[in-house]
Amino acid sequence: MSKRLLKNARLATFLDNGQPYGLIEDGALVIDGDTIAWCGAASMLSADHATLPAEDLEGRLVTPGLIDCHTHVVFGGDRAREFEMRLEGASYEEVARAGGGIVSTVKATRSASEDELLASALPRVDALIAEGVTTIEIKSGYGLDIDTELRMLRTARKIGEMRPVLVKTSFLGAHAIPADYKDRSGDYISEVCLPALEAAHAEGLVDAVDGFCEGIAFSPEEIARVFDKAKELGLPVKLHAEQLSNLGGAALAASYGALSADHIEYLDEAGVKAMAQSGTIAVLLPGAFYTLRETQHPPLDLLRQHKVPIALATDCNPGSSPLASLLLTMNMGCTLFRMTPEEALAGVTREAARALGLSDRGTLQPGTRADLAIWNVTHPAELSYRIGFNSLHKRIFGGSE
Ligand code: DI6
Ligand code: FE
Secondary structure (H helix, E strand, C coil), X not given: CCEEEEEEEEEECCCXXXXXXXXXXEEEEEEECCEEEEEEEXXXXXXXXXXXXXXXXXXXXXXXXXXXXXXXXXXXXXXXXXXXXXXXXXXXXXXXXXXXHHHHHHHHHHCCCHHHHHHHHHHHHHHHHCCCEEEEEEECCCCCCHHHHHHHHHHHHXXXXXXXXXXXXXXXXXXXXXXXXXXXXXXXXXXXXXXXXXXXXXXCCCCEEEEEECCCCECHXXXXXXXHXXXXXXXXXXXXXXXXXXXXXHHHHHHCCCCEEEECCCCCXXXXXXXXXXXXXXXXXXXXXXXXXXXXXXXXXXXXXXXXXXXXXXXXXXXXCCCCXXXXXXXXXXXXXXXXXXXXXXXXXXXXXXXXXXXXXCCCCCCCECCEEEECCCCCCHHHHCCCCCCEEEEEECCXX
């Protein structure tokens, strides 16, 4: 593929250049194949680059392609009835204990074929792509048996083949305790979760291993067994931690060098320090906070104080976050959690890449993937400020439109 130049661009590089957003006002960017070959101030453009075939962006904002680093977009059925129940007064935990919640999605997912899972997931993925998303993480966790966990992960891989988006998979066998293992969660880990992880890994379906550490799910000891297996297989880990209570999940994850600890509304300072020490990224999920009408805020000031990088994601799932908009997620991050618009945009680019262990994207600099989102906005804060408005001009994925 030949080289080309994007000129008259405002670049939100997310590099440390002393400007908010790493902004370069009158910028230019050179794409060579699927890679950014050069980017910087137009005045610094070399004579070679200045004569390349060029596209005039007329002052539009260019950001790294957006990254949704925590989703459950593959699942069967929906949970609209549960939404009604919760509006009638039942809590998320009560619904789960009554056999609704995650377990009801498990039933629907088990009875769905790979084609059916794909057909229901693609519109959600397409909604994300339409807002400039170029990388998406997808979890298993609604199968809770070996076959269905593998089918979910195969579906996730297929999405990456069918759409111009990079898919990173996470094995989430330790998501919920299926009905037939009620009060035998340890047996579930031994008999289903660990064998499923081994089988999925053998098929090349697993990029990372996740778990749900919570009173209604798995204890820290059980999660540790899953993480030990991940370590044995050479796979990175991450964790749904401190969403509804504080079980010390984030510190446990940090002790395994986890990529991220996600949700973390109930995280305390000891947990924040443990994350800082291990370089574990905080992934905040305001869609779940909003949907469950939570009141406990994640400890934003402590995260800032201890310099724990903060990513933001949709948590797109049928129960606690039926949200397929990363732009709305950014708005919620600001309005509900008091993140700054700069933190929100960094949270879906640079920090989301780090949360997935990816160093080849999330910023604009030579050598990173040419995954770009070009916006009809003049100031980057507009992306977080608007509600229900998509200002994407176009998306470039691996150098292609
Ligand atoms: N926490 C969540 O927010 C999702 N999974 C999890 O462990 C919710 C999944 C669901 O309710 O279906
Ligand atoms: Fe989740």
